[in-house]
Amino acid sequence: MKGTTRRQFLKQTGGTSAGMASWLALGRAPAFAQQRELTFLSWNHFVPASDDELRKQAEAFGKQAGVTVRVDTIAHLQLPAKRAAEAQAQSGHDMLLTGGADPFLYENQLADVGDVIEELGKKYGGWYQFAKEGSHTSSGWRAVPWFWISFPGTYNMSHFKTAGLEPPKTWDELLKHGRTLKKQGNPVGIPISHCADATSTFWSVLWSYGGKVLEADGKTPAIASEKTAQVVEWYKELYKDAMEPEVLSWDDASNNRFILSGKGSWIHNPVSPYAAAVAKKMPIADDLNHHNSPAGPGGTHSAPPINSMAIWKFSKNVAVAKDFIRFLFQKPNYDPFIVASQGFNHPPLRNLADHPIWAQNPKFAMLPKEAEFAHERGWPAKPNAAVQLVQVNYVLPDMVAKAINGMPTKRAIAWAEDQIKLAVQGKLETKGKA
Amino acid sequence: MAVGPRALEATGLAQPGRLARVREWWEQEQVFGYGLILPALVLIVGLVAYPFGMAIYFSLSDYWVGSPGSFVGLQNFRDVVANEIFQRTVYNSFVFTAIAVVLKAVLGVWLAMLLFRNFKLKRLIRGAVLLPWVIPTALSTLAWWWMFDSLYSVVNWTGIRLGLIAPPGPNWLGMPGYAMTAVITVNVWRGLPFFAITVLAGLVSIPREYYEAAEVDGASSWGRFRFVTLPLLKPVLAVVILFSTILTFADFNIVQILTRGGPVNTTHLFATLAYQIGLQGGNLGQGAAVSLFLFPMLAAVVFLQLRYIRRD
Numbered sequence: 001m002k003g004t005t006r007r008q009f010l011k012q013t014g015g016t017s018a019g020m021a022s023w024l025a026l027g028r029a030p031a032f033a034q035q036r037e038l039t040f041l042s043w044n045h046f047v048p049a050s051d052d053e054l055r056k057q058a059e060a061f062g063k064q065a066g067v068t069v070r071v072d073t074i075a076h077l078q079l080p081a082k083r084a085a086e087a088q089a090q091s092g093h094d095m096l097l098t099g100g101a102d103p104f105l106y107e108n109q110l111a112d113v114g115d116v117i118e119e120l121g122k123k124y125g126g127w128y129q130f131a132k133e134g135s136h137t138s139s140g141w142r143a144v145p146w147f148w149i150s151f152p153g154t155y156n157m158s159h160f161k162t163a164g165l166e167p168p169k170t171w172d173e174l175l176k177h178g179r180t181l182k183k184q185g186n187p188v189g190i191p192i193s194h195c196a197d198a199t200s201t202f203w204s205v206l207w208s209y210g211g212k213v214l215e216a217d218g219k220t221p222a223i224a225s226e227k228t229a230q231v232v233e234w235y236k237e238l239y240k241d242a243m244e245p246e247v248l249s250w251d252d253a254s255n256n257r258f259i260l261s262g263k264g265s266w267i268h269n270p271v272s273p274y275a276a277a278v279a280k281k282m283p284i285a286d287d288l289n290h291h292n293s294p295a296g297p298g299g300t301h302s303a304p305p306i307n308s309m310a311i312w313k314f315s316k317n318v319a320v321a322k323d324f325i326r327f328l329f330q331k332p333n334y335d336p337f338i339v340a341s342q343g344f345n346h347p348p349l350r351n352l353a354d355h356p357i358w359a360q361n362p363k364f365a366m367l368p369k370e371a372e373f374a375h376e377r378g379w380p381a382k383p384n385a386a387v388q389l390v391q392v393n394y395v396l397p398d399m400v401a402k403a404i405n406g407m408p409t410k411r412a413i414a415w416a417e418d419q420i421k422l423a424v425q426g427k428l429e430t431k432g433k434a
Numbered sequence: 435m436a437v438g439p440r441a442l443e444a445t446g447l448a449q450p451g452r453l454a455r456v457r458e459w460w461e462q463e464q465v466f467g468y469g470l471i472l473p474a475l476v477l478i479v480g481l482v483a484y485p486f487g488m489a490i491y492f493s494l495s496d497y498w499v500g501s502p503g504s505f506v507g508l509q510n511f512r513d514v515v516a517n518e519i520f521q522r523t524v525y526n527s528f529v530f531t532a533i534a535v536v537l538k539a540v541l542g543v544w545l546a547m548l549l550f551r552n553f554k555l556k557r558l559i560r561g562a563v564l565l566p567w568v569i570p571t572a573l574s575t576l577a578w579w580w581m582f583d584s585l586y587s588v589v590n591w592t593g594i595r596l597g598l599i600a601p602p603g604p605n606w607l608g609m610p611g612y613a614m615t616a617v618i619t620v621n622v623w624r625g626l627p628f629f630a631i632t633v634l635a636g637l638v639s640i641p642r643e644y645y646e647a648a649e650v651d652g653a654s655s656w657g658r659f660r661f662v663t664l665p666l667l668k669p670v671l672a673v674v675i676l677f678s679t680i681l682t683f684a685d686f687n688i689v690q691i692l693t694r695g696g697p698v699n700t701t702h703l704f705a706t707l708a709y710q711i712g713l714q715g716g717n718l719g720q721g722a723a724v725s726l727f728l729f730p731m732l733a734a735v736v737f738l739q740l741r742y743i744r745r746d
């Protein structure tokens with residue numbers, strides 16, 4: 001009895017709430033749904049107004065659907081542990097914020113959302129390619145991409161002007177410009193340390209040079225290549241000729257301070273430094289501008305943070321949760337969500353991307369284009385458990401740091417390959433045999 | 435309690451006989467004794483023994499977040515030992531703990547001797563010394579993190595202004611040696627008061643007569659310290675060092691805030707690596723294996739030290 005009730009119950013509740021769309025259209029709530037509560041576990045957005053807008057919309061949806069919607073936000077560093085605990089306990093929230101490898105790690109714990117994906121895709125001009133890379137598992141769609149955060153180049157226009165330079169179009173050009181700029185007293189900065197930005201930028205550069213960490217099968221290490229060697233050599237020269245040693249100890253906020261201090265001339269980051277400068281009325285805001293992430297011999301690629309929404313299979317409110325997702329993506333709702341985030345929240349759907357907040361600001365106009373070359377980390381492999389381990393163990397920036405500290409490039413790459421092999425070992429059969 | 439039954443009788447409650455029987459049962463020594471232990475036992479089983487048992491189980495299984503794993507024996511331990519990052523972590527932990535504990539012990543005794551003297555505002559200063567120990571580590575470490583910042587290091591700025599350091603000064607958190615120095619410095623700063631105050635308590639309990647006798651025998655101040663103070667402090671010191679070794683081995687906050695294990699894993703400790711692999715990476719099995727490596731080592735330390743204390 002114990003084994004069957006939950007499944008049966010899910011089926012039953014799923015059946016009854018499938019009719020929800022129809023009474024949603026009627027605009028009134030059936031009596032039985034009055035005490036229902038839909039809960040959503042999300043992060044503390046770094047622009048708090050974005051969370052306020054989300055809560056406002058949650059309330060509006062709640063009124064419309066006759067449910068109470070509770071949005072709980074916690075620090076993003078606490079999310080992994082909380083997610084793990086809920087999956088373990090098979091109880092907790094109905095919906096949760098996911099990203100990176102989560103849809104794959106929790107593949108068998110998350111409800112299929114293929115219907116929502118198809119519907120929204122048709123309605124809003126299709127999803128960008130990164131949506132499928134990060135949320136579509138071998139068993140179907142396990143998450144709905146929600147918003148991504150652009151990761152362009154930020155440069156100080158007056159430092160570039162003094163040097164008589166244009167913003168770099170390629171990583172190679174960045175190195176050349178950087179040499180001049182460092183001599184001028186305005187080095188460029190890419191963190192090579194234990195922080196998230198360090199890996200984000202490394203993926204961009206690696207992909208732009210045609211390199212990869214894993215083959216598309218997700219288990220064959222592919223880091224040991226001539227292309228990776230080129231990337232490491234490029235980093236070494238950039239470190240020596242265009243940066244300061246401080247990049248070896250940077251955290252995620254260091255490059256912001258570096259460019260805001262007026263010393264730095266270029267960083268690779270979300271547009272947060274500019275936003276902070278505008279908000280605090282710092283004079284440097286006028287000098288800052290953005291350009292698309294640089295290209296390499298293998299094209300332009302970037303690894304921006306991509307956030308998605310998923311629904312636990314154990315939830316008794318799967319259908320309501322899906323309706324809530326549909327609701328959030330309605331243009332009259334998604335637009336204010338973009339505005340509340342000051343343009344940080346980029347839509348994963350093409351027809352939502354032409355928002356005036358970017359189009360009308362010359363410093364932001366190029367940002368939506370970043371979606372075209374965004375990938376989930378691990379690409380061309382799917383972001384599996386091994387990718388996540390490589391990511392959290394900072395294997396990639398550490399490989400570069402080792403080479404910079406004097407280890408021969410080949411040995412540094414071999415070290416990284418060892419780490420990747422260890423991460424891959426026997427851990428790749430589908431997780432979550434729930 | 436003794437008035438209980440009589441008071442109940444007075445209120446005329448029915449069946450005082452049953453109550454009396456319950457009371458009689460309760461007051462039996464083996465029942466009452468275990469009853470008193472029960473709350474503590476529940477806490478220990480629930481919050482210590484159960485998680486510990488789970489950790490052991492995790493470490494022996496292929497357990498990932500969200501997916502119950504199968505039993506894999508010692509595979510996790512073998513994987514972990516083969517990993518260069520883990521080897522580096524073991525090395526770091528020993529260097530970190532050895533240097534930090536020795537510094538804390540030496541400086542702690544020294545500070546305690548100073549605090550033992552009579553001086554103005556003695557109470558105030560004795561209290562103030564405890565501050566680093568009392569302030570939440572996460573908070574005070576943030577201040578240190580800012581002092582060691584690559585861009586705005588107060589340490590470097592002061593050093594350069596005073597002509598002690600050649601500009602631009604050491605990259606505290608970016609170079610392996612300096613980063614280790616930084617985390618050890620903060621750990622010593624934080625742990626020192628614990629040593630000093632505990633040793634001070636030990637000092638206070640040493641009878642003055644011993645010193646007077648030693649002085650009569652013509653002992654120098656070093657002699658008095660070496661042959662009176664130190665031997666009498668030994669039990670206190672041994673216990674403090676024992677505690678400190680355990681706490682230092684298991685340190686997490688300082689490294690997590692200052693370096694997150696960087697640069698290139700040269701400051702990773704067991705706890706930070708376990709957190710990284712187990713919680714951030716989702717590999718609970720290996721994460722548990724990393725953190726359990728501490729256990730046999732600490733158990734050995736405790737065993738040796740307690741035996742040493744008892745032998746004396």
